[in-house]
Amino acid sequence: MAELRHIPVMLGEAVEGLAVHAGGRYLDGTFGRGGHARAVLSRLGPEGRLLLMDRDPAAIAAARAEFAGDPRVAIRHANFAELAEWDETAPGLDGILLDLGVSSPQLDEAARGFSFMADAPLDMRMDTSRGESAADFLAHADEREIADVLWTFGEERFSRKIARAIVARREESPIARTGELAALIERVVGRREPGKHPATRSFQALRIRVNRELDALRQGLDAALSRLKPDGRLSVISFHSLEDRAVKLFIRDHSGRVQGSRRGPPVAAAPARLAAVGKAQFPSDEELAANPRARSAVLRVARKLPDGEAA
Template structure:
C-alpha cells in the first residue's frame, strides 16, 4: 500500500553501508526513476535524491513501521514511501503507473536500529521479547513459532538458514527448555543455544554461539530468501535498458542467491549439457537480460573503522540489456 508520497529523512544513528559505492553504481540520471527496495533510515535514499533533478523520482519500500515513519518525514515531491515488501515491486509500481525504472537498490538483512532496539528481539546482546518480525503489524513472532514448532522443523530451519552444524543439538535443547517454561526472551534463547553447543567448539569461534540460530529464525520468519527470490526477476523486468540492479548482501545465503541469479541472467556462454543445441536453446542464449558490472565490492578499511557491521557486506551490480 502507498502510505505517503511527500515529506526530509530523519537523522538517526543508523550508519548506511557502502553509501557512495552503492549510489555511484546506480549511475543516477537526473530525470530517472529509481527504487530503494529497503529504505531503512533513508541513508541511500537521501543520496539518490541529492543526485536527482526536478524531473527525477524515487520510490522506496520497507516492511518496518519504524522505517515507514522515517520515510514519512521526507518533504520532497519526488519521493514516494511504500509500506510493503520489495517482493511485490512490479505490482506496486504498476499501481503507481510506473512500468519501467532506471535503477533498483536492495540493501538486505537487518538494520542497525532494529538490532539496537531490545523490543524488536533481533539481538542476543539485549534482553527483550523474541519478536524478530520485520513488519511488527503482522505475522508470527519468534516466541510464538518456538512454542509450537516440531523438533524436526526447528533443526531444519536452524541448519538450512543458519548453516549451523549443531542444529540437531540446539533443536533438542529448545524442545527440552520449553517443557519447563516458554522460550520468550532473547537472552533466554541465547543461553539455551550456548549450553547446547560444546564448550570446546565455542572457544574456537569468535562469534557468539547464538549468532547462526538467531539469523536462521529471523530469515525463516520473515521469509527473506523467498522474498528475495521473488524480487530479483521482477527487478530485472522493470529495468529500462541500461538500468542498474545493485544488491548489498550480508551473509552467504543471500549473496549466493544474488550471485547465481545475476550470473545466470548474464551468462550467454553457459552451454546446455546435451548437444547439439535445439533452436529454442540457441535463441535463449542470445537473449541474456543482464550484464555484470565489475566484481563484488566490499567495504574498505576506512568504512570498517567507522562501521564494523559493514565487514560482512558484499555488493554486486548488474545492468539491464535486451529489453526488446
C-alpha cells in the same frame, strides 16, 4: 526515544552503481533510515522520481517524517518483493537499490528481539504489523523443522542438539525471550568460537525464517528485472553467503550464458537480459574501521540489457 544511528553501508559504491541521472526514476526497496535514499535524491533534479519502500513500519514512519513533503518522492509500506505490484513502478525504473538483511536500528532496539546482546521479547519480525514471531515459530515447530532452519539458514553444525534442547525446554514453558534462547544455546554448544557468541548462527537462521528473507529476495529480484528499463541498474548489498549466492546466480542465470556441468550436456541459455557491472565489491579498510558492521557486506551491480544486446 532518541533516533537510533544508522550508517549506510557502501554508500558511495552502491549509489555509483545506479548511475543516477537527474531525470531518472529510482526505487530504494529497503529504506532503513534513508542513507542511500538521500544520496540518490541529492542527484535528482525537479523531474526525477524516488520511490521508497520498507517492510518495517518504523522505517516508513522515518521516511514520511523526512520526505513526505518532497514532490519527487513516493513512499509505500511493503516488502520489496511486491515492488512490481506498486503502480508507481509501472512506467519502468532506471535503477533499483536493495540493502539486504537487518538494519542497525533494528539490531540496536532491544525490544525488536533481533539481538542476543540484551534480553527482550523473542520477536525478530521486520514488519511488526503481521506474521508470526520467532517465539511463535519455536512454540509450534517440531524438532526436525527447527533443526532444518538452523542448519539451512545458519549453517549451524549443532542444529540437531539445539533443536532437541528447545523442544525439551518448551515442555516446561515457552521460550519467549532472547536471553532465554541465547543462554540455552550456550549451554548446549559452549563457547566454541573465540569472539563469536554461540547463538549467532541460530539467531541469524531464525530471523531469516521468520521474515522469509530468501523467498522475498528471489521474488524481489524477479520483480526488479520486470520493472527495470533497458540500461537500468540493479544494485544489491548482501550480508551473508546465502543472500550473495542468490544474487550472483540470478545475474548469471539471466546473462545468456550456456549453463551445464562436466557431467552432462550443456543447457540452452535463455536470452540475455542482465550483464554484471564489474566484479563483486567489498567495503574499504577505511569503512570497516568506521563501521565494523559492514565487514560481511558484498555489493553486486547489474545492468538490464536492451533487447538484442549480448551480455
